[in-house]
Amino acid sequence: MKIGGRHYRTIWLNTDGWSVEIIDQTKLPHRFETVTLRTCGDAARAILTMQVRGAPLIGITAAYGLCLALREDASDEAMDRAIDYLASQRPTAINLRWALDQVRAAVRNLPREQRVEAAYKRTAELADEDVETCRRIGVNGLELLKEIASRKKPGEPVNVLTHCNAGWLACVDWGTATSPIYHAHDAGIPVHVWVDETRPRNQGASLTAYELGSHGVPHTIVVDNAGGHLMQSGKVDICIVGTDRVAANGDVANKIGTYLKALAAKDNGVPFYVALPHSTIDWTLDEGRKIPIEERSADEVLKMPGRLPDGSVVTVEIAAPGSPAGNPAFDVTPARLVTGFITERGIAPASREGLLSLYPERKRQ
Amino acid sequence: MKIGGRHYRTIWLNTDGWSVEIIDQTKLPHRFETVTLRTCGDAARAILTMQVRGAPLIGITAAYGLCLALREDASDEAMDRAIDYLASQRPTAINLRWALDQVRAAVRNLPREQRVEAAYKRTAELADEDVETCRRIGVNGLELLKEIASRKKPGEPVNVLTHCNAGWLACVDWGTATSPIYHAHDAGIPVHVWVDETRPRNQGASLTAYELGSHGVPHTIVVDNAGGHLMQSGKVDICIVGTDRVAANGDVANKIGTYLKALAAKDNGVPFYVALPHSTIDWTLDEGRKIPIEERSADEVLKMPGRLPDGSVVTVEIAAPGSPAGNPAFDVTPARLVTGFITERGIAPASREGLLSLYPERKRQ
Numbered sequence: 001m002k003i004g005g006r007h008y009r010t011i012w013l014n015t016d017g018w019s020v021e022i023i024d025q026t027k028l029p030h031r032f033e034t035v036t037l038r039t040c041g042d043a044a045r046a047i048l049t050m051q052v053r054g055a056p057l058i059g060i061t062a063a064y065g066l067c068l069a070l071r072e073d074a075s076d077e078a079m080d081r082a083i084d085y086l087a088s089q090r091p092t093a094i095n096l097r098w099a100l101d102q103v104r105a106a107v108r109n110l111p112r113e114q115r116v117e118a119a120y121k122r123t124a125e126l127a128d129e130d131v132e133t134c135r136r137i138g139v140n141g142l143e144l145l146k147e148i149a150s151r152k153k154p155g156e157p158v159n160v161l162t163h164c165n166a167g168w169l170a171c172v173d174w175g176t177a178t179s180p181i182y183h184a185h186d187a188g189i190p191v192h193v194w195v196d197e198t199r200p201r202n203q204g205a206s207l208t209a210y211e212l213g214s215h216g217v218p219h220t221i222v223v224d225n226a227g228g229h230l231m232q233s234g235k236v237d238i239c240i241v242g243t244d245r246v247a248a249n250g251d252v253a254n255k256i257g258t259y260l261k262a263l264a265a266k267d268n269g270v271p272f273y274v275a276l277p278h279s280t281i282d283w284t285l286d287e288g289r290k291i292p293i294e295e296r297s298a299d300e301v302l303k304m305p306g307r308l309p310d311g312s313v314v315t316v317e318i319a320a321p322g323s324p325a326g327n328p329a330f331d332v333t334p335a336r337l338v339t340g341f342i343t344e345r346g347i348a349p350a351s352r353e354g355l356l357s358l359y360p361e362r363k364r365q
Numbered sequence: 366m367k368i369g370g371r372h373y374r375t376i377w378l379n380t381d382g383w384s385v386e387i388i389d390q391t392k393l394p395h396r397f398e399t400v401t402l403r404t405c406g407d408a409a410r411a412i413l414t415m416q417v418r419g420a421p422l423i424g425i426t427a428a429y430g431l432c433l434a435l436r437e438d439a440s441d442e443a444m445d446r447a448i449d450y451l452a453s454q455r456p457t458a459i460n461l462r463w464a465l466d467q468v469r470a471a472v473r474n475l476p477r478e479q480r481v482e483a484a485y486k487r488t489a490e491l492a493d494e495d496v497e498t499c500r501r502i503g504v505n506g507l508e509l510l511k512e513i514a515s516r517k518k519p520g521e522p523v524n525v526l527t528h529c530n531a532g533w534l535a536c537v538d539w540g541t542a543t544s545p546i547y548h549a550h551d552a553g554i555p556v557h558v559w560v561d562e563t564r565p566r567n568q569g570a571s572l573t574a575y576e577l578g579s580h581g582v583p584h585t586i587v588v589d590n591a592g593g594h595l596m597q598s599g600k601v602d603i604c605i606v607g608t609d610r611v612a613a614n615g616d617v618a619n620k621i622g623t624y625l626k627a628l629a630a631k632d633n634g635v636p637f638y639v640a641l642p643h644s645t646i647d648w649t650l651d652e653g654r655k656i657p658i659e660e661r662s663a664d665e666v667l668k669m670p671g672r673l674p675d676g677s678v679v680t681v682e683i684a685a686p687g688s689p690a691g692n693p694a695f696d697v698t699p700a701r702l703v704t705g706f707i708t709e710r711g712i713a714p715a716s717r718e719g720l721l722s723l724y725p726e727r728k729r730q
Contacts, residue, residue, distance in 0.1 A: 221685075
């Protein structure tokens with residue numbers, strides 16, 4: 001999507017043909033900076049410190065991290081070590097492991113001297129596939145927004161609530177939850193997005209608002225507490241969120257607080273959709289409570305970066321001095337609260353049967 | 366309660382016998398400062414800018430504001446003007462109007478020259494009554510915490526989740542939601558409090574954590590998004606919150622986000638109690654949806670005060686530049702989601718019948 005009129009992806013190969021460039025998302029929305037990844041360690045650090053985040057994007061970043069590792073040592077042992085190291089940086093998103101497995105499968109039967117080139121080739125394919133997957137999620141989700149718009153007066157906006165950033169900054173391009181929104185906006189359907197701030201890292205106020213604003217989509221930031229009241233007041237037509245892992249029964253792990261919005265949607269009859277690519281489904285887990293929930297640093301709760309009036313960026317302590325904080329990063333929304341899944345294959349109910357209707361090839365496994 | 370070992374109320378008469386001192390809660394937790402109110406305008410500004418906040422405390426502050434107005438002009442017209450002016454500063458909390466009506470009733474049949482003294486006398490009584498009311502809320506709520514503790518292993522803490530600040534800083538002393546917690550802690554029952562940060566003004570992380578820490582009560586700050594996950598994980602035994610206005614049917618207006626926690630409590634079988642004094646009940650409103658919801662400044666969402674490493678306090682902009690924000694300050698939790706009310710008279714179900722069982726004198730009205 002566009003920043004300042006120029007088209008960007010979130011990750012790309014530099015013209016040297018091997019080093020990898022990313023947008024440093026820890027600097028947004030205050031500064032737009034890119035960072036060069038030259039080693040597997042650089043990629044791992046970018047994932048851990050959330051310079052890149054979002055389930056699809058950390059998958060692609062990990063894949064490039066494996067390419068960088070293979071440049072230094074293309075043996076089976078080094079490859080396995082790099083995969084374990086990269087996969088361990090974030091425990092909840094399944095795409096990380098999925099993307100690494102894709103690259104491993106593409107290179108494992110090749111002689112060492114061919115592995116680096118094959119790994120880069122497969123990673124570039126994965127990145128392109130992610131763009132196409134997200135585009136198709138948008139095309140499929142667009143139908144939901146069109147249907148809501150058809151019941152409104154001309155010009156009256158479709159009000160979408162989203163949580164965290166499942167936007168193009170979480171993917172390579174388009175986004176998952178935001179892709180239907182961009183497609184609707186580009187198709188001339190009036191859309192307005194309620195952007196959950198998404199504490200503690202404020203990915204909504206920092207990233208979703210930033211990318212919607214850059215693309216010209218009308219939006220309003222609200223604190224995470226506000227969504228229930230907005231739904232009670234009839235101000236939300238549909239919720240669309242992303243996910244870090246979907247269990248085979250349709251339970252959804254996503255950014256902490258998603259469960260609360262799903263409860264409010266159910267209580268107010270607001271449709272609640274989860275947008276995801278196939279790579280986010282963990283067919284090996286029969287229910288969501290088995291998804292590991294990452295506990296992150298208390299500093300993410302107790303400190304906050306922001307801009308001073310002179311434009312400089314500082315980090316301030318915001319809480320009572322000496323008080324401890326807890327920071328679970330995800331929660332699990334039971335499938336019973338999810339109206340449906342929007343995937344690259346289409347829309348289906350949030351259930352084992354719904355998922356299998358989209359991915360019938362999984363029935364044989 | 367105590368700050369730095371010294372006992373404080375949130376509001377008190379200075380030794381000059383007429384000016385009023387408050388703790389400036391906009392400076393907490395970064396600095397402890399007090400402010401002197403010398404005019405009705407000072408009191409109104411303190412309420413509007415939230416130097417004082419919390420339904421019971423803004424009631425007492427408004428009452429003192431009326432005393433200060435009467436010092437300047439004790440006529441009926443001036444009194445009515447001051448009451449309307451003070452009551453209009455915050456629309457949601459009912460205690461504001463209630464306290465002003467109490468002072469008016471105490472002085473309206475007196476000659477002008479006796480009104481000032483009578484107003485101060487009645488206001489001091491209201492402040493003392495608030496302390497006693499909150500103490501009794503604590504004694505009554507203590508039974509709930511004792512009962513939970515009796516089902517635990519010795520030493521295992523009772524985990525309470527609270528939202529916003531319904532602590533002593535929201536009242537004159539003790540607090541409403543926190544009073545049972547302080548009583549339990551002082552009685553040697555191990556208590557641990559999950560403190561919702563409470564965006565956008567962070568009254569949980571700033572004020573509740575500050576006052577619990579000052580009193581030595583174990584607590585952990587969590588973002589507003591986390592409570593649902595904590596309840597799903599069995600880490601919350603009971604929720605206790607305050608309220609700004611309760612309708613006659615038991616619907617509860619409280620800080621934005623309360624409704625989401627009540628939904629999660631219901632979904633996980635966690636008891637959800639609302640602590641309140643009688644003055645918070647609006648017997649004239651038959652349901653919660655008629656409670657006016659204050660919309661506050663977008664700056665409260667887009668900016669954040671905090672401490673720099675050198676201890677100085679600055680305000681930073683935290684969101685994407687140019688993105689607008691919405692800021693509804695309260696939501697309404699339907700009575701069906703509330704397990705019960707804890708009042709100075711006892712505990713009752715959240716319903717018209719429950720309220721009337723505590724306040725039978727209202728049946729005749």
